[in-house]
Amino acid sequence: MSAGPSTLPPSQAPSTLEYGGDEISALVLDPGQCWTRAGFAGEDTPKSVIPSHYGYIEGAGPDGGRKLYFGDNDVHAVRAGMEIANPMSDGIVADWDTAPSLWRYALTSRLAQDLSEHPLLVTEPIWNPTKNREKTIEVAFEDFDVPAFYLARNAVCAGFAFGKSTALILDVGAANIAVTPVHDGYVLKKGCQRQPIGGDFLSNQIRTHLANMGISITPHYQVLSKIPVDVGKPAEATLKTWPEGQAPTESFRRFEEERVLTEFKECCAQAWPGPGPLPAIMPEGGVPNVAATRSFEFPDGYNMLFGLERFRMTEGIFTPRSMLASANIPHPYPEHTLGLKDMVFAAMKDVDVDIKQIILNSVVVTGAGSLLYQFNERALHELGIAFPGPRVKMLASQIPVERRYATWLGGSILASLGSFHQLWISKKEYEEHGANIVEKRCK
Numbered sequence: 001m002s003a004g005p006s007t008l009p010p011s012q013a014p015s016t017l018e019y020g021g022d023e024i025s026a027l028v029l030d031p032g033q034c035w036t037r038a039g040f041a042g043e044d045t046p047k048s049v050i051p052s053h054y055g056y057i058e059g060a061g062p063d064g065g066r067k068l069y070f071g072d073n074d075v076h077a078v079r080a081g082m083e084i085a086n087p088m089s090d091g092i093v094a095d096w097d098t099a100p101s102l103w104r105y106a107l108t109s110r111l112a113q114d115l116s117e118h119p120l121l122v123t124e125p126i127w128n129p130t131k132n133r134e135k136t137i138e139v140a141f142e143d144f145d146v147p148a149f150y151l152a153r154n155a156v157c158a159g160f161a162f163g164k165s166t167a168l169i170l171d172v173g174a175a176n177i178a179v180t181p182v183h184d185g186y187v188l189k190k191g192c193q194r195q196p197i198g199g200d201f202l203s204n205q206i207r208t209h210l211a212n213m214g215i216s217i218t219p220h221y222q223v224l225s226k227i228p229v230d231v232g233k234p235a236e237a238t239l240k241t242w243p244e245g246q247a248p249t250e251s252f253r254r255f256e257e258e259r260v261l262t263e264f265k266e267c268c269a270q271a272w273p274g275p276g277p278l279p280a281i282m283p284e285g286g287v288p289n290v291a292a293t294r295s296f297e298f299p300d301g302y303n304m305l306f307g308l309e310r311f312r313m314t315e316g317i318f319t320p321r322s323m324l325a326s327a328n329i330p331h332p333y334p335e336h337t338l339g340l341k342d343m344v345f346a347a348m349k350d351v352d353v354d355i356k357q358i359i360l361n362s363v364v365v366t367g368a369g370s371l372l373y374q375f376n377e378r379a380l381h382e383l384g385i386a387f388p389g390p391r392v393k394m395l396a397s398q399i400p401v402e403r404r405y406a407t408w409l410g411g412s413i414l415a416s417l418g419s420f421h422q423l424w425i426s427k428k429e430y431e432e433h434g435a436n437i438v439e440k441r442c443k
């Protein structure tokens, strides 16, 4: 069971040299739908990576308000009455009452004690609306009291992580897959595409498939003990029970179920590598490098072999009409959804012919969702179909951490460049011009 991709054990304090002394470095915050990543500019991984989900118990906080729980340890702890929520929706902030507290926790719990000493760079998706951008700068200067601030586009940062200021960024996150053309460090806004077929969609596809097979998911926290059973045989597990009124909430169960689904994505689900869409039956003799079946053991010990199904669960990303459907599990409408190839095609449609080839020469793959086994192979085939003439070159790190943190890393590189200093918005400038300065300075 993965404990989340934190890079520093919670018990280990960061070196004082990192935030104290003469060297005051900027902080970089990359808030995502699934994870919130924070760290010092100039470093190559974020030291503080916390779930964007948080826990709360009504009436347990000061003055009878909400008590909030942030961070891996607290949010996964079993507590009576603790609900799980997420201030992000569609990859942007939807709940401004909680997001600043979550960010403060990410920035201060393991990094800086005093935010007023550190300039802050925050990353954002291209579809972040003006009111959210203004709210972000307000939070930075008024709540956190930072001395300087910058808001950087995710896609531009991901390109920088690969040393590219001109590239096509293919970001497979939790809420969306986004395809963004970037030229000379600026997003070509007309070309930006996004579809709700990221990791959350994949989770729902797996849920649907398991539900159709009659498999229910029992999260780890519900299992007291289990004994091994043969493939496909009913689980023989003893489940925990709680006194009346003490059982964990439904939102907590759902959150913990998502962890099992992520394990399933990591170990069992796979993209059909192509070329071409997933066939209805496995070709005779199989396909090179494709194992016919893989087993997956659920937390209660139930285990099953998955064959073609583990490709079917992911095919909707590439061929929306292949989405699995269920009345009770939300899915986008296949007929209104673009698959990866059509997204890339639409993103490049209006790109000037002079720079098209340069952009296609640097297709950067980022986001933890792209770690789906053989996603890159399939994506490369799909791009080859969309652009049969020009040479398409894909840049995808083989190191998972680099794929997970590319956006953060690009922000870290950007904020530590000497030439970046002129781009920071100072507190004085914010006070003079107001929050709308972010629209003028952070393009």
Ligand SMILES: Nc1ncnc2c1ncn2[C@@H]1O[C@H](COP(=O)(O)OP(=O)(O)OP(=O)(O)O)[C@@H](O)[C@H]1O
Residues within 6 Å of the ligand: 031, 032, 033, 034, 035, 036, 090, 091, 172, 173, 174, 175, 176, 198, 199, 200, 261, 262, 265, 266, 366, 367, 368, 369, 370, 371, 372, 373, 404
């Ligand atoms: N090995 C893997 N294979 C497939 N999916 C994975 C793998 N590891 C993690 N994921 C999925 O990746 C998603 C998280 O991706 P990422 O951390 O890039 O999201 P995020 O940046 O928080 O979200 P967003 O970009 O939508 O704001 C989750 O849905 C998770 O289940």
